[in-house]
Amino acid sequence: MTSTPDPVPALSLRGLVKQFGSKTAVNGISLDVPQGSFYGLVGPNGAGKTTLLSLATGLLRPDAGSARVHGTDGWAQPLEAKRLMGILPDGVRLFDRLTGEQLVTYAGLLRGMDRETVQSRTRDLLAAMDLTADAGTLVVDYSAGMTKKAALASALIHAPRLLVLDEPFEAVDPVSAANIRDILTGYVRSGGTVIVSSHVMDLVQRMCDHVAVVAGGNLLAAGTVDDVRGDGSLEDRFVALVGGRTHSEGLEWLRTF
Ligand SMILES: Nc1ncnc2c1ncn2[C@@H]1O[C@H](COP(=O)(O)OP(=O)(O)OP(=O)(O)O)[C@@H](O)[C@H]1O
Numbered sequence: 191m192t193s194t195p196d197p198v199p200a201l202s203l204r205g206l207v208k209q210f211g212s213k214t215a216v217n218g219i220s221l222d223v224p225q226g227s228f229y230g231l232v233g234p235n236g237a238g239k240t241t242l243l244s245l246a247t248g249l250l251r252p253d254a255g256s257a258r259v260h261g262t263d264g265w266a267q268p269l270e271a272k273r274l275m276g277i278l279p280d281g282v283r284l285f286d287r288l289t290g291e292q293l294v295t296y297a298g299l300l301r302g303m304d305r306e307t308v309q310s311r312t313r314d315l316l317a318a319m320d321l322t323a324d325a326g327t328l329v330v331d332y333s334a335g336m337t338k339k340a341a342l343a344s345a346l347i348h349a350p351r352l353l354v355l356d357e358p359f360e361a362v363d364p365v366s367a368a369n370i371r372d373i374l375t376g377y378v379r380s381g382g383t384v385i386v387s388s389h390v391m392d393l394v395q396r397m398c399d400h401v402a403v404v405a406g407g408n409l410l411a412a413g414t415v416d417d418v419r420g421d422g423s424l425e426d427r428f429v430a431l432v433g434g435r436t437h438s439e440g441l442e443w444l445r446t447f
Pocket residue numbers: 210213214215233234235236237238239240241242
């Protein structure tokens with residue numbers, strides 16, 4: 191019997207390491223993200239998620255290891271790799287003196303797209319993000335959630351094969367979050383790959399088909415959501431893997447008002 195070889199992973203990380211002074215933020219992580227998967231990345235605060243995604247997408251240079259996007263080495267062929275990716279980074283400054291419409295348009299033109307296509311996609315994306323009424327408002331005057339949605343629209347405009355989204359739902363209202371989930375689910379159904387970092391286990395369990403758990407710069411578990419969670423919920427598994435539930439002893443003074 192002949193078996194068809196697995197397709198090249200959408201993202202393949204090998205031995206990634208990043209130190210900040212004496213702090214090892216990412217401690218030799220290897221991970222394959224299959225094409226067409228909806229991959230969740232979870233971990234406690236300070237686990238190394240943002241650092242890992244930054245190393246994977248070329249925003250930070252690793253001390254060791256490699257990242258390949260659909261087989262293309264992100265550091266040897268950065269332009270090819272970046273063409274394949276849409277990125278929503280966490281905490282990176284946007285050009286916030288542009289309006290929402292200008293920001294998304296700029297992202298499209300920067301990707302070398304023609305003006306007409308950029309214009310019509312910008313219109314579609316702003317409508318999908320419920321930002322049409324605020325298209326002419328400066329991003330600096332947007333709320334946190336509106337800013338997140340404008341940045342997400344900018345990441346989608348060139349129809350990349352891989353989306354890497356750091357906390358895409360943070361500060362986003364429930365209706366917009368449901369709309370964004372629909373967009374991402376449809377995108378995955380048509381063959382795109384999504385990686386999202388999130389703290390919301392329930393969301394990851396419902397939305398993602400794969401999950402990786404990171405803590406202290408190490409990969410603790412990775413695979414399909416069903417394999418990682420076993421018989422329990424993802425949240426239970428997460429707490430069991432990561433530990434660190436603290437008790438409120440020591441805060442008795444908080445009840446002394
Ligand atoms: N530029 C930096 N300089 C120094 N230390 C850093 C830097 N960036 C991250 N770190 C440290 O590396 C570790 C991992 O941080 P990272 O932001 O990757 O975590 P995270 O999992 O994304 O956390 P959160 O869920 O809170 O966003 C933390 O201990 C953090 O203090």
